[in-house]
Amino acid sequence: MIVNPMGLSLNPRCCSPLILVLSLALTWSGIARGETEAVGAQALNLLSSFAADYADAVRDGQVTDHRLYQQQKRQLQTVKTLVRELPNRPGRASLERSLDTLQQDIEARRDARQVQRRANTAADRLAALYQLQRSPIHPLPPAAEGARPFRKHCAGCHGLRGEGAERGPSLAVMQRSAQFSLYDFYNLLDPTADTLHGTGLGADLDGRQRWALAVLVASFPVADQLPPSADLAERYPALLALPGMAITRPAALPDDAAAALLWWRGHPDAVRALEHPLVRAGGLLQLAESAHRAGDTTGAYYKAVLAYRQGYLPLRAQLEKRDPPLAEQIRSQWSELRDALNGDGGSAGVIAASQKLRASLKQARARLEPPPERPAYVFWASILFAGAVIIGLLWWWQLRHRRRVR
Ligand code: HEC
Structure with a gap:
């Protein structure tokens, strides 16, 4: 059994990334892992510069730069060839369909925002499908x-x-x-x-x-x-x-x-100085949810581990002292999330568990916040306000008194 930094056992079914990568590498035929990465990275490169350039080639349904437009068409063709070189896996057909739709959009000289969105979505799908490491x-x-x-x-x-x-x-x-x-x-x-x-x-x-x-x-x-x-x-x-x-x-x-x-x-x-560790934990959990939704269960698991290790762990002892019941609740929510990530219950369970946990982490953040210090001007403003009220009352009393005397 592998013990991970979540302090929880790592179910071998969920597999270490090494095992996963190795087994995938063994089952993929033809193209080796390193090569997959290089080909995938090239396709991503082409897609991202394609998205950035399109607005310079087409505007309001008209081609404004013919040379660039032709180059873009060739570029997309190259992307399609590269994708076909990648090992076939479930999801590749849908990626290829989205590239076809992209091609139709270009032929029809569609609006740049739409084309860019489509190209970027295809790039994200490609990266998720071939588990390209896009973050240091x-x-x-x-x-x-x-x-x-x-x-x-x-x-x-x-x-x-x-x-x-x-x-x-x-x-x-x-x-x-x-x-x-x-x-x-x-x-x-x-x-x-x-x-x-x-x-x-x-x-x-x-x-x-x-x-x-x-x-x-x-x-x-x-x-x-x-x-x-x-x-x-x-x-x-x-x-x-x-x-x-x-x-x-x-x-x-x-x-x-x-x-x-x-x-x-x-x-x-x-x-880095700006980021509260619990905010970091919440952000990473959110990313874990989207990874899981996109079918990347291993990625989701490791994001959750990171959320625990880098976001929650530094503050756990402090919270246990400040609010033991909340710390206990959070502990059991982490293990619920772990179970959901390890099980095959689909994304709904993972997302529900993660969202509950995120709400508790938000609560924890409020509990750990030092009581807000009152700045000095609040004190002086209250004195001035009280003074003004007293003067007002005195004046009013004097007016009434004078009227009564007359
Ligand atoms: C020999 C000249 C040359 C050198 C050296 C060079 N570039 Fe470039 N770079 C270019 C040209 C030309 C383009 C535009 C290519 C195109 O659009 O087809 C470009 C494009 C880029 C772009 C994309 C910009 C965009 O708006 O599309 C980036 C980013 C960039 N270069 C970064 C770098 C960095 C970082 C280095 C150093 C490691 C570097 N370049 C070295 C000539 C150079």
């Missing part, structure tokens, strides 16, 4: 770490601050940047998947350097912007944490969330 296994490095490799490998074409130069486009255009997730930037620098720069670029960069470059590229458009307000961090916790921060494309979000994510992902070091 370590915390995101700060943008500063990417400065040196950027000067060495990129600035010659893109300018020192990504402002663009003769040989490369600007990387500092907000609307453009919003079309890409952090992972899209990272993937673009994968020497085995790079479909934009050609071979060679980034061959001597390791994974961490590529994530640092992705963060730096994401920081260019927001270089002179102030951080978003703190309440947005409360409202969109999943965007502050991995994998949400790495895989979400800002353009797919409501305006305020998009603006916040554009800043946050360029400043992951500043974000």
